[in-house]
Amino acid sequence: MANHLDTFFAALADPTRRAVIERLTEGSAPVSELHAPHDMALPTFMKHLSKLEDAGLVRTEKKGRVRTVHIEAAPLEAAESWIKRQRQVWEGRLDRFARIAEKPN
Amino acid sequence: MANHLDTFFAALADPTRRAVIERLTEGSAPVSELHAPHDMALPTFMKHLSKLEDAGLVRTEKKGRVRTVHIEAAPLEAAESWIKRQRQVWEGRLDRFARIAEKPN
């Protein structure tokens, strides 16, 4: 089960990249606009975008000299559902404990 | 907002560490037992445990020579809620699009 969760979570483990995702939930944007608020060189920023793209969190398309970036929801769902599953098993265990505690005989 | 999400997501970005979390949802366990199924040296495995502990995903306590590891739910909730929020904003945007599409005048 060493699936794509590696790249998904790694992509989200950086504040710059999470900020890009947050920005993209409000709509697609060209690279230069996404880059503007981040105090780093463009090539550095492009590396972050590549990671997001490798993780499948983002899709890009180039028209003329402008590359536009779009968010991709599926991986977010995959990551969320993994976490949710863990919590459910864990909470289910707590529930069983609680039930045992409530029936003390 | 460069909070603890960095360490949370980084901790989950490795299959060994996710496997440990999955195992721990079924109950706490000593280091040696958690290590057993993983084909790597113990010190290497301990580094993974440290990352989980640094991320707050796990808590440990030592009794005698045995260190027992317990899962900690709060960070899982934090990570899950971040992802959920992104999805909600993104989906909200889609909904607005849909509403606009439905009212074409």
Add this chain to the structure above:
DNA sequence: GCATTACTTAGCCATATGGCTAACCATTTA
């Protein structure tokens, strides 16, 4: 009390990551 068990500490290694500059296309725009 000696051996085993269960980690710990220390140190080394290769690769990955996150950052930079400099120089180079390729489209627009003036």
Add this chain to the structure above:
DNA sequence: TAAATGGTTAGCCATATGGCTAAGTAATGC
């Protein structure tokens, strides 16, 4: 067509990461 705009490519650097071995310590078990 020359200049500006929007990326891209190449290459360098420091630190982090994930792996190892070897040797040490501290409880338990025999």
